[in-house]
Every structure is written in structure tokens, then in C-alpha cells.
Amino acid sequence: MSLLAVAVAGRGVVDPAEPVLRADDEALLRGRAAFETIRVYAGVPFKLAEHLDRLAGSAERIGLPEVNRLELETLAQEALDAAAAPDAVLRLYWTPTPVALAMVSALADHYEDLRARGQRLISLRGVRADEPWLLPGVKSTSYAVNMAAEAEARRQGADDAIFVDRQGTVLEGPTTNVWWRRERTLYTPSLDLGILAGVTRAAVLELAGDLRYTVEEGQFGLTELLAADEAFTSSTVREVMPATDVDGVPLSRGPSADELQAALRQAAGG
Ligand SMILES: Cc1ncc(COP(=O)(O)O)c(C=O)c1O
Numbered sequence: 001m002s003l004l005a006v007a008v009a010g011r012g013v014v015d016p017a018e019p020v021l022r023a024d025d026e027a028l029l030r031g032r033a034a035f036e037t038i039r040v041y042a043g044v045p046f047k048l049a050e051h052l053d054r055l056a057g058s059a060e061r062i063g064l065p066e067v068n069r070l071e072l073e074t075l076a077q078e079a080l081d082a083a084a085a086p087d088a089v090l091r092l093y094w095t096p097t098p099v100a101l102a103m104v105s106a107l108a109d110h111y112e113d114l115r116a117r118g119q120r121l122i123s124l125r126g127v128r129a130d131e132p133w134l135l136p137g138v139k140s141t142s143y144a145v146n147m148a149a150e151a152e153a154r155r156q157g158a159d160d161a162i163f164v165d166r167q168g169t170v171l172e173g174p175t176t177n178v179w180w181r182r183e184r185t186l187y188t189p190s191l192d193l194g195i196l197a198g199v200t201r202a203a204v205l206e207l208a209g210d211l212r213y214t215v216e217e218g219q220f221g222l223t224e225l226l227a228a229d230e231a232f233t234s235s236t237v238r239e240v241m242p243a244t245d246v247d248g249v250p251l252s253r254g255p256s257a258d259e260l261q262a263a264l265r266q267a268a269g270g
Contacts, residue, residue, distance in 0.1 A: 001089075002106040005082035007075040009068075009100040013082045020101055027095035031142035034058035034067070037175075038090040039236045040104070041268040043080060045090050046236070048073070050199045055094060058138045065098045075102035089237055093141070111238055115261070118244035118253060119159040119233070123222055124149050126163030126171055129194030136194030146174035160233065162246065168222045169193065176235040177201040180228035181213070181256045187224065190217040200234040200264070207263040213256060222246075230254030239264055 003016040014020065027033030035058075036051040045051070056067040072092050080090065083104035093101040126149070129136035153161040162178055163171040170178055172195040179188045186208050191197050208215050225231060231243040231251050242257035244250065 003103060004085055004088065004106055005079045005104045007079040007082070007102045009071055009075065009098075012075075013078050016103075021095065021099060022097060025095050025097050025099060027093065027097075027099070027141055031140065031144070032062055032064075033093055033095040033141040034062060034064060035094070035139060035141055036092045037236050038092070039107075039239070039268070040080065040085070040088040040090050041265075043086050044269070045076060045080070046268045047199050047203065048076070050202070051092070051236075054139060054197065054199065055092060058140060059094050061135055061138045062140055064094060064096050067094050068098075068100060071100050072102065075100055078102070079104045107237070111241075114159060115239075115241055118242045120157070121160055121162050121173075121231075121233075121243050121246045122153050122156050122158040123164045123170075123247055124152060124161045125166065128165035128169070128171060134194065137191065137197055139196060143174075149174040160241075162222075162225075162233075164222050165193075170220050170222055170225055171195050172198075173233050173235075176233035176238060176241070177204075178225070178231070178233055179204070180225050180231040180251075181254060182227075182229050184212070185214045185216055186256060187216050187218070187220055187228075190219065193219060198234060198236075200236055200239065203264060203267060204234050204240065204260055207260055207267065208256075211256075211259055211263060230256055232257040232260075234260075 006016045007013045008020045034055050036055045038045045038051050052069050059067045079102040087107050089105050091103045149161040177198040226249045233241045240261035
């Protein structure tokens with residue numbers, strides 16, 4: 001991650017090389033903090049309110065002090081002003097101390113190449129967070145397993161992973177939601193599977209309706225995904241990212257990923 005600017009509660013904008021956390025902050029010691037990653041288009045964070053809502057919900061579920069939204073909004077603007085990068089990635093952190101942190105980093109330039117080429121995906125057996133204590137839908141800094149899944153995908157020559165549960169039910173990617181299409185119907189795993197309620201997922205749901213696709217949210221097996229006409233993932237940073245194959249099974253490139261990507265960019269004013 002190429003850091004452009006950092007702003008921290010009580011101090012404002014600081015040199016990105018400066019330390020910002022106490023050594024006893026459980027964000028560091030236990031991965032017990034809430035965070036959000038937000039795409040910035042033309043200097044404006046897309047769907048900031050929705051990301052702050054999710055951050056507040058995650059913090060509550062982890063048992064952190066109540067999120068100070070105003071403070072985070074102010075820090076976000078200070079960091080964005082300091083970074084002065086129209087297209088960037090904003091990250092917000094809320095730790096147990098509590099520390100509020102906003103960081104702006106450059107957008108990695110390989111995503112557009114990947115979108116043009118299409119991503120290769122592999123399935124990995126993951127944990128289905130179907131008990132409340134497993135923190136379903138919480139975006140916390142305990143992401144070592146998600147990062148390990150990305151590394152495993154790369155080790156197997158793929159670009160990203162898709163988690164499936166023990167029964168082969170499709171869940172989500174390490175940092176994405178998963179979609180596929182058959183004819184005019186788009187399918188995506190439902191939130192009751194304990195997956196993250198992606199802000200991009202919600203945007204795509206709405207845009208899909210505008211584009212006259214039918215959307216079915218539910219519990220679907222990997223075999224259904226492998227038999228799709230087209231598949232893609234969605235996330236704040238990757239936006240709508242088409243797939244060329246899953247577990248080595250080739251998938252056609254189709255129109256819906258491109259249409260939804262264009263609609264998302266239009267909605268974001270980017
Ligand atoms: C596990 C997981 N699922 C899905 C997503 C996609 O969410 P969003 O569209 O809000 O980026 C993320 C984003 O980081 C994630 O970490």
C-alpha cells in the first residue's frame with residue numbers, strides 16, 4: 001500500500017512515517033478493531049455514510065466504544081485534502097483505545113489490467129460464520145486469514161479466492177462479494193450466510209434492477225457458479241471484476257459485468 005496521507009484523532013494530519021497507535025492497543029495485539037476501505041472518485045469518498053454505518057455496526061459487535069462519526073468524517077477530509085489525489089483509497093480505523101484513524105493511499109494501477117484480462121478464481125473451504133459469536137458481517141482488522149486466502153490463490157496461479165463452506169455453498173471472497181449470471185438472472189449469496197454486507201454489493205443490487213436484471217439472493221452451491229454464463233466479484237476497490245475461470249473451469253465473458261461496472265462508475269461520478 002502506498003500511503004499518501006494519514007490523519008489521527010487529536011493530532012490531525014501526521015507524517016505517514018510517524019507511529020499512531022499505542023503498543024497496548026488491541027487493534028495491534030488481537031486484531032480487535034473495526035475498519036472500512038472506501039474508493040475515492042474525483043476526491044469524493046463513494047457511499048461514505050454507508051461505510052460509516054457499517055463501521056459503527058462492526059465496532060458495536062466487537063464491543064468497542066461508540067464510533068465518533070463526526071470525528072472520522074473530519075479526519076477523512078483532512079487526509080483527503082493532504083493527499084490531494086482525485087482517485088484514491090480511503091481507509092478508516094476505529095480501535096479500542098479508542099483511536100480514530102484515516103489514511104489515504106494510491107489506487108493500485110493493476111486493477112484496470114485485471115479487469116481487461118479477467119480474473120482467475122479458485123475456491124477455498126472457509127468458515128461459515130453462522131453463529132453470532134463468529135461475528136458474521138463484521139469488518140474487523142482480524143484479516144490474516146483473508147490475506148492468507150489471497151496468497152494461496154496466487155500460489156495456485158490464480159488472482160483471487162472464493163470461500164465455500166463444508167457443503168460447497170458459495171460464501172464470498174477474502175475482500176469481495178461473488179456474483180454470477182444465467183440468462184437475465186444474477187445470483188449472489190445471501191447475507192444470512194454470515195458474509196459481509198458489501199457496500200458495492202448493495203450498489204450492484206440496485207443498478208442490476210435499473211439494468212433490468214432479475215437478482216436472486218440465496219444459498220447456492222459451487223456447481224451452480226461453475227455452470228454460470230458469466231461470473232464476477234464486487235468490492236469497493238476492485239469494483240466489478242469479471243472472472244475468466246473458477247477452479248480451472250472456463251467461464252465466458254458476458255455483458256453484465258461490463259454493464260454494471262459502467263453503471264457503478266456513472267453512479268460514483270467517476
Ligand atoms: C470479506 C469481505 N466481503 C466482501 C467485501 C466487499 O465489501 P465492499 O463492497 O463494501 O468493499 C469485503 C470488502 O473488503 C470483504 O472484506
